[in-house]
Amino acid sequence: MAVPGAARVAVWVLAVVAGVVSAGLIVALVVNPDMADRTASVTGAVIGLAAFVLAVITLVRSPGTSGGGRRVRSGRGGIAAGGSITGNAVGDRSTVVAPPTRSAPAPAGGQDADVRAGRDGLAAGGDVTDNALGDDSERR
Incomplete structure (x- = not known):
């Protein structure tokens, strides 16, 4: 599946941010394990909340849940x-x-039918x- 240009940039940005955060947590673990434990807990909670918001947005914007239109x-x-x-x-x-030749108009009953x-x-x-x-x- 091909990813459009803007989405590709967003995926790369997220990958780089995830790599930097992971490297920072590893460094924090080596330098101060107690601080790394608290930092990882807060980071996990923030990422979990962001994933929840993204899932809700994706479900709301899904064409299958809109109830109208044709697939x-x-x-x-x-x-x-x-x-x-x-x-x-x-x-x-x-x-x-x-x-x-001129095509006949589509039947009125099939406007929302899947093809x-x-x-x-x-x-x-x-x-x-x-x-x-x-x-x-x-x-x-």
Whole structure:
């Protein structure tokens, strides 16, 4: 799973901070074990509280708990679209030769339906028209 640019920076910052805090606790343990015990307890409590807050924020912002909207997912090599798939050339050496026709509007009842294509599959929340799909395919 790829991590976006801003998230990647945040992960690196957190990793560096965790490394510095860990090194500081090890140094404190060598220099003054009693102080290191108290410091580690406070550090653990603060990190635990921060993890709790992060978990709550993640659960609140999760798209699965919002109750609305459509999920569009595909397996490896699959194609999934939340709406209509019209006039596309998908696959090696595929072409669409004729001008595309107008697609019909999506049915009103399926606005929040999930769309999922399995491995190497095709799924659409609307119409699939005027496409060239697959290796060496051509629509005339």
